[in-house]
Amino acid sequence: MKEILIVDGYNIIGAWEDLRKLRDDDLQAARDMLIDKMADYQGYTGTKVIIVFDAHFVQGIEKKIKQAKVEIIFTRKNQTADEKIEQLARELKQLDTRIHVATSDYTEQWIIFAQGALRKSARELEIEVKSMEKRVRSEIAKEKSQKGMFESRYSKEITEKLEKLRRGER
Structure with missing residues (x-):
């Protein structure tokens, strides 16, 4: 609908x-x-x-x-x-x-x-919008923290190599 x-x-x-x-x-x-x-x-x-x-x-x-x-x-x-x-x-x-x-x-x-x-x-719309904004901020913060988790799992050397592969560099 x-x-x-x-x-x-x-x-x-x-x-x-x-x-x-x-x-x-x-x-x-x-x-x-x-x-x-x-x-x-x-x-x-x-x-x-x-x-x-x-x-x-x-x-x-x-x-x-x-x-x-x-x-x-x-x-x-x-x-x-x-x-x-x-x-x-x-x-x-x-x-x-x-x-x-x-x-x-x-x-x-x-x-x-x-x-x-x-x-x-x-008032109902304002509550909906504020709730949506809060969820979006939370999702962004979660993504940022997960990105940091990936980088902290691997050594700096491996992270740099993976980044080069991602960009198509050799």
């Missing part, structure tokens, strides 16, 4: 403390950090991520871009992120697709739920 996560961008930025603090100094940096975190989430979970930012802060026509393999949508003028999210939930709904919507907007959660999408609060 395909998984899609639609993220209410400004709602999540306002709900996560680190993003909210960053937003107060630099809105673009907060958006970029959210996009980076969602790109990591997408890569780790295999869930397609779509982030929707409403035109409240970016005026003009609807704009879709891809950044770090994450689809980002800036809504058209006078269209809210909620309206766009509801539209996407209807358009993407298929038997083999499970849609989650990340927002802490209670009314929006119920509208989305009524359309058959699953709701995920900003």
Whole structure:
């Protein structure tokens, strides 16, 4: 089953403390950090991520871009992120697709739920992302320690010879 996560961008930025603090100094940096975190989430979970930012802060026509393999949508003028999210939930709904919507907007959660999408609060998503980041750091540390274990098992001379073979050197 395909998984899609639609993220209410400004709602999540306002709900996560680190993003909210960053937003107060630099809105673009907060958006970029959210996009980076969602790109990591997408890569780790295999869930397609779509982030929707409403035109409240970016005026003009609807704009879709891809950044770090994450689809980002800036809504058209006078269209809210909620309206766009509801539209996407209807358009993407298929038997083999499970849609989650990340927002802490209670009314929006119920509208989305009524359309058959699953709701995920900003807090739930933040917990998932932090847990994922912790697992990745742990896996990286484990790999580093295992690399050290290999090198410590063999003499420096043998390790150097094996490294030359690995690189195709003689």
